[in-house]
Amino acid sequence: MEGTTATECREAVRAAAAHLAHLRAVLFQVPCAELAALAGELDELARQSDATAVAMVVEVDTRGVVAQSTAANTPDWLMTHMRGLAPGEATRLARVATACRDPRNRRLAEAVLDGRVGTRNAAVALTEIDKLRPRLAAGAEEQVVGWFTQVAADGFPKHLRELRSRILAMHGHEDAFQREEDLLKRGCSLSKAVHDDGMSDYHLRLDPEAAAVLDAAIDPLSAPQPSDEGGPDLRSPGQRWAEALLEVCRRAAAAGGDAPTTTKSQVIVTMDLDSLRAGLGHRTTLTGELLAPETVRKLACDASVVPMVLGGDGGVLDVGRLRRLVTPRLLAALWVRDAGCTFPGCTRPAPWCHAHHVRHWVNGGPTDLANLALLCARHHTVVHQRGLTATVSSAGVAWHT
Structure with a gap:
């Protein structure tokens, strides 16, 4: 496309819009084997359209176009000229364009303007980066922006939000992750609402440590079980989790203050002994919760110390052929x-x-x-x-x- 003028590109855009409108009427002519390729082409077109919209808003802001118009601000200007844009989408587009002009966001801006990261993921990444910036150790910001850019290119908003705790644990100021985890405990809550049909809704919010304990208790009991006819488990995941939680409560009530435990109800967190003693580092549970060092130390107060012999290649607990079943x-x-x-x-x-x-x-x-x-x-x-x-x-x- 080198040498093509902006006028020629705009003419091609108008022609593409007309062709898309006509394509809907002749889609029946597309062979089944080519529909997948068409889906990819439409996706690429949407990505490039998204990136071009951001680049256009950068130009609008740089040239002061909004100030010369009757619009109150950039989102207002966008909704005036892009009639299909909702208020939230206009605000997001304007915010991403503004962030692309900030040198600190260079890597993310390049990915957005190349069409590798959409505005939705870019906006979530920017929100998370802004939350982390004041709490990052010196020299870590550029690397953190790079990580968010990589995840934004292939992941979804939830993957970007999940990065915050891990990055804070690895690159936050001293004790920043532990302080945040301690604050989360204050947000634990359980509320109940009773409906006219007799059913009750319980809304439960837990910090990572509490979530790890609950998951370890109910996961083994919520595994799918064959139905009476030998077929698949007909219960929904929600029903299985509810029944598992009730089973845990029943067992605890039946056992009084001495509820039984098994290997599968333990919270397993790996951490080397020196880090555990010093209160340094962080580790992840089997269900994905990231725990701060003092949290792990507290869990260790109630846990037996199980020695695991590590070989040179990292092998643990070599049982050999003394027994067939796994201990x-x-x-x-x-x-x-x-x-x-x-x-x-x-x-x-x-x-x-x-x-x-x-x-x-x-x-x-x-x-x-x-x-x-x-x-x-x-x-x-x-x-x-x-x-x-x-x-x-x-x-x-x-x-x-």
Whole structure:
């Protein structure tokens, strides 16, 4: 497109709009095999349109166009000339354009203007970056903006919001993450509303530590179970979670002050002993909650110290061939390493998975971490049916599919 003038590009834009309007009437002529390609073309067109709109607003702001008009501000000007734009969308577009002129946002601005990051993700990233800036250690800001840019290119708003705690833990001022986590505890609450049909709504807000405890208690009990006919579990996820929570309450009430516990109801957090003693660092639970050092130290007050022998390659708890079944300690180590089903693309959490011998027991496979992998029930069946093999290392499991 080098050498093409702005006038020629605008003429092409008008022609493209006319062609799109006509395309809707002749879509039936597009072969089924080409519909996927058309979807990609429309997506690219939308991305470039989004990026060009931001670039246009940058020009509007730079040239003082709004000040020369009767519009109250940039969003007002945009809604006057882009009739399909809602107030919130106009405000978001104006904000992203303003942020693109800030040298501190250079990497994010480049991604937006290249069409790699849409305005929706860019706006969420900017909100999170602005919250973090005052609390970041010196020299970390550029790297943090880069991380948000990478996630914004491929992820969704929730992925961007999830970055805040991790970045604060890694690059925040001293004790910033611990202070934020301590403040979150004040926001824990439980409210109840009773409806005319007799049902009750409970709204529960928990800090990361409390959420980890609740998840560890109800996850094993909420796993799908076959129906009476041997078919799939007919309960919705919400129903399974509600019944699991009720079961935990019933067990606690029946046991009085001494409720029973099992391996699967433990909160597992890995942290080296020196960091635990010094109150430094941070770690993640199996269900994804990031915990500050003092929070982990508090959890350790109520936990038994379980020694895990680490080999040179990071192997833990080598049980050898003394027993075929996975011990509770070995299973806990497996949960920590794999975090969930290891089959490519599967997101089933660790408590819902089986410990699978990569090299079968009957073929001489030992029961140790170097020969075990977590698999959900479905992929455990797939692996056995297809006879799949895997490479196990201290970093995890790589299946040869």
